[in-house]
Amino acid sequence: MKLSKANIHILITNAQKRFGLSYDTAKNLVKDFQNLLEKDDVTFIYELNYAIFHRRNHKFTKNILNSIVETYVYLYGEAKTKEDKETIRNNFEKLFDMIFIERCQYSKRLEEKSHRTQKILQHTTKRLNETLETQELMIANISHEMRTSLNAISGYLTIINDRDILQGEDKQYLNKATHATRTLKALVSDILSITKINSGQLEIQKENFWLDRMLLKCIDNVALMLKKKPKIQLQTDIEFIPYMVYGDQNHIMEIIINILSNAVKYTDRGYIKLKMDTHKISQEEIMVHFVVADSGIGMTKEQVSHIFSPYSRFKTERQGLGLGMHIAHQLAKKLDGTLSVHSEYQKGSIFTFSIKMCISKEGKIDVSKRKICFFCENNQNTLFHKRVEFLQQEGALVELFEKENEFVNYLLTLDKDVPDFISIASSFDGYAKYDALIYYLKSLPIFRHTIFIAENINQHISLNYFDEVYEHFSPITLYIRSEHKQKHKNGKKYDISILAVDDTETNLDILRLFISKQFPNITLDLASGGYEAIGMFKIKKYDMVMLDLKMPGLNGFEVFEKLKKIGPLPPVYAFSADIYKSNIDKIEEVGFAGLIEKPLQPQKLYNIIERIANETDY
């Protein structure tokens, strides 16, 4: 088959028009096409293939396809002989096959390959996730086991410490062991938190709570850390509109405590400012911003960019793994809040945690006609005055004293209209003095319903007679009528002595656990047998005795008979799991005051103790 000059001319013109080619280019192209038709040279096909591949343009490809079809249809029509027609058809099939069919097959192969690759990727991802899940589960399990063991260690250390038998160096070692255990517990707890967050196991538990109380609890939490750094001054600017909100208090506290303890950790002198701003979004919602600013070591820009990454601790001499801020950031995200940081190297940092919360309908402020007496020695703090102003605005009757002699004189001469609350913020050594005064005041009937509060104590001091003790300031909501529960009825603290006798140590341990939780001032002596109990009873006066009935050696009834002979008996209760009628009859018959059943029913036990304490003149 040979192309005529006229046909070559038509093909060149067509190529020029359709693809905008120059005459020479179009001529060369047609030359290659001619070689394909006449000499079966496939250069033309490769050129087309390359052009289609290079352009990757749908319109261009379609244009080529149209052009090829039109050309072959035209040439087929022009062909004179059957042979020429056959050549054109074969040539067209070859070209079409090489350019389009092969392309389709290649695409198909690619698609299959991509499908296989995807499957491999999916499988690998699945395996990877499974491994990660297993690892996280393993870490969680190990951490849990570690925490359990650490709790045991720390529990035993507490018992040794409580027994107060170690002295000098040994005591120092015990303190070091306690401290190390505490650090280890904190680390394990961090790892557990992060594993929970990563594995999506973190539970959001919402509850109603007062914002100001929550914040003061956070301050109390870092108070011990702050005491070790006396050159830091903690400044607070907390709004005095005490909102009761509905939210995940524990996790919000975790975030704020993390930020605060970080500030204490990285600040050696200067200030730490804690600020809480609230603004109402609607009747139901408020936006709360917690801001912690410090004059600490600050961070470089690079450090700031990594602050929320895990293990981002910058100063190696500071304690911790560097997980705290990562956890805080993750928690903030889980709570739909934001945590941001602004820092200047060597100048300090400002962390802001913002969260939207629902306003609880249950929190109503009612301090009207509440009589509150404040004593703030030397007019120390403007915060004190802000609170006083707020309470006055809300209708509370406030008495404010700044001079000690006036305050003491006021307390000692009161004979009516006694305050519901007496709040004392004293100087360093003043609290112990007021503790003794409160002991006296509580013995007076008129102070029976007064709540005594120690505020801003900022020191390690054991106060026995204050009803509430705050490291920083007491929350405003403490003074709300419905909020305060009188912990010690009639001002009594139940400091009676109880002797409990049981041959099973576990029974005594659990008894001690329950009694010391509810009545921390009660002295509880434990005896593991009848003879030991008799010996103890001979040398000490008890207000109550609890006797196990079934013991090896002397049983409870025999011990009871012997105790009777020693001297006047306090109420003696049988302590038994054998609640048979015959037993109960015998208990009554011999003169036990009653029966305390095993397993222990705490409320019944507490009622008995309270009754005895109220009847006892102490």
Next chain:
Amino acid sequence: MKQIIERTVQVAYDYLKAFGFEEDKVEVTVQKGISELENAFDRLQELVSKKDFDIEELDNILHSIKGILFQLGNGTDGAVVDSLRDEIDHSNAIEKIAQFIK
């Protein structure tokens, strides 16, 4: 015996935690209780393996076990021990006790 101890451990933590005690205190109490329970079971096992034993001693040990189980919150097994004590004079008592602590 192992199963009873495992059950007791499971129940004891939840039982004591439900009263709001601190974790470390719960841990120490449970561990001490379990160790005492194990000792009591060992004593019981030793006793029932003897041909002649003091029935009073057997009752004392069962009483101890019952008390610990109850105090650690495992009332179900505590009740079983209580019923074993009730039948301590029966001819098949030892068989039942052996079955229980198997």
